[in-house]
Amino acid sequence: MNGYGGSILRVDLTSGKVSKQPTPAEVAQKFIGGRGFGAYFLYTEVPAHADPLGPENKLIVSSGPLSGLMVPGAGKCDWTTKSPLTGGYASSSLGGHFTAEMRYAGIDSIIFEGISARPVYLVIDDDKIQLLDAASYWGRGTIEVEVALKEKHGEDFQVAVIGPGGENGVLFACINHDYGREAGRGGVGTVMGAKGLKAIVIRGTKSIPVADMDEYRKAGMALYRACIEAEGLKPWQTYGTTIVTSWCDEVGALPTRNFSAGSFEGGSKIYGAVMRDEIVITDKGCFGCPCPCGKYSHMKRYGTYVEGPEYETIGMLGSNVGLADIQAVAQANLLCDDLGIDTISAGGVIGWAMECFEKGILTTKDTDGLELRFGNTEAVFKLIEMIAYRKGLGALLAQGVKRAAQQVGKGSDKFAIHVKGMEQSAYATHNATAMLLAYMTCDVGAHHNRSWAITYDLQVGRDLVVPEKVARIIWLQDFRPMFDVLGSCRLQWVELGIDRDLYVPVLAAITGVHRTWKDLEEVGARIWNLTRMFWARENEGFGREWDLPATRFYEDPPTTGVTAGQITKLEDVQRLLDMYYEQRGWSENGLPTPETLERLGLRSMIAA
């Protein structure tokens, strides 16, 4: 099949057996690749009600048809599993160079099954594939292990590795790669750790075949030209995602002190320009990217280096925990990376713990003397470590904010900022109804990257509750994640504003199958509905209740900052859901109707 590596690699960690099958053409036709493959294998192969940390769950990593080719940003792979954090669908995107190497090794997806009795790591060297003993690496941080594995196997290998967080079962553990890129959310690293898999080391030296070489080269070059000639290239290259920090502060979207406000008094200390001046040394890019957003930094105060911090980390481990100090935020970023836990969820759960402490719900008796006040840098550093090793209060926080609040009680669930058990990422949504809906209905929990709509909210009226807003969110949800399916980054379109139709000829030339964006969005809708049904299958009583936002966003207006006094009404929250379900073709309780499943070609899959 043109445009595909050609193989699905299965790794049975229980038996230690490794096997390859040809990539099924009908799955490629219906689900294309990347996140689409992940959703397909998750639904069809993981048995209902499997324990996410047990042998029946699977961890699926998939490249896409664009990965590894001469296409801007063709460096993304998708990691899909049943989430130990939410009990539902987890899908996390990883940049860097891992996906390209999968493709050069001829692999479209790797499916990890079972559980290894002892720690192992997988080495893929073209067709030579082995599971090796990882005892000497288990327990060590991700950075030093990546160094060690490259020294042992070769500097031209790519490495994906978990840290103590994943090994110790922190429910929001991540997978690290290329010294600073992560598959961050939903506990994909937790599943990897539960399976006893420390790392994947991969090298491929084969070429990737395409259907029409001349057309592909022409269309690929046109995409590069569009990126390089984009007016916004220089600002984006200079600041990456930190471009938005000051603006989010200005419009009340910067999460502050556990989302109690949307503007931060210390904000100016963590803006993009300050970060660039103080710590950034190299612009670091993923495979194929002409507009590198990665900012590799050197924190002189600590003598350390980190890729980041990215906007999300600045929001969640900066303003959200009261840190007005970019070097401290960068250091917190590094601690999370090295220990292998998601910076967003870490910032969410620490912010919650701090609010508990400030309110007297947690005291120094619970924290082993640690003063969990907003702005206490040492407390943030200490908590990250305690979480990774599940020590003291860390054992509670490692379960995520939903479970932690359930256990602590005393009304702390009112300010546990999550949807479906996933901590909300770094946009405060007290008064931004499209973005609020985006968080409510995101397929993995409260994550922003499916349908980011903050400018849109400001353009049309932030508190407006109208069908157009809902239509916008649905369109973005069907469209943006398609980049995860294609195995490429979406930020070239998102941030540089290049014409998305430029992707159509290159995709056709690579796969030999012509697909318009309308065709792709239909695949997007198919995947969206399939993973919705996964949530329903795995969670008794799944429905509208699960789509509700954190109580804070309809009960607790900020008292400070730009959005002081502003809040969304619960009745508007429900109206948004009514309109969303109607437009999606779902029941009043938020489940896809049989007609919708039929229309999307999912009926037989769901019935099976």
Place this chain on the structure above:
Amino acid sequence: MSIIIKPIGQLKAYINGEKEASIDGAGLTINEALTELGIPSLLVALVMVNDRQASKDYCLQDGDQVLIMSVLGGG
């Protein structure tokens, strides 16, 4: 003191689709310049003055090259 302001992408719509607008920038802050051009400040996510991010309170100086951007798609 004539200042050239270049809006990127969708912000061009506020200056009739032109590539740039020039205003008499003497003593104006960025915010005041935006008001004069009819560009909603809230939609301007980034202001670059001479290739560096500047705050909207920045006072324009002769010869400044100003670029303004909104964030279309976010993260």
Place this chain on the structure above:
Amino acid sequence: MRLYADSAKCCGCRSCLVACSLNLFTENNPRKAALRIVPHFPEPGVYEVKVCTQCGECAEVCPTGAIQLNERGAYHVVADLCDLCGACESVCPEGVMFVRAELAEHSWKCDLCGGCVQVCGTAALWIADEKTN
């Protein structure tokens, strides 16, 4: 004329390597490119780019005369004349002369096609005259 690289501007994306392999071999394979990117991570956290400077050392030592000047004034490998002896690889001061029998039946090097320059988004690569650069 030769290719120049400013390592400080390199972001490590490897777009150049794919463009290069497409030019030399009509294949998507960064391992068949004629320039090198060397990452230095986690410290000091920079990329190093190695490109052909057209110094001509390879052509001088080639025993079969397989390395000749092309229409762009760049040294390139005439595939039929190369017997993979490896002499060129050992003298290349930049390590951008490639002899890999498992990947190709002849050595390969930069022929100054400019494909890498076209895809580099950070302007880390450019082609210029030696005198005027």
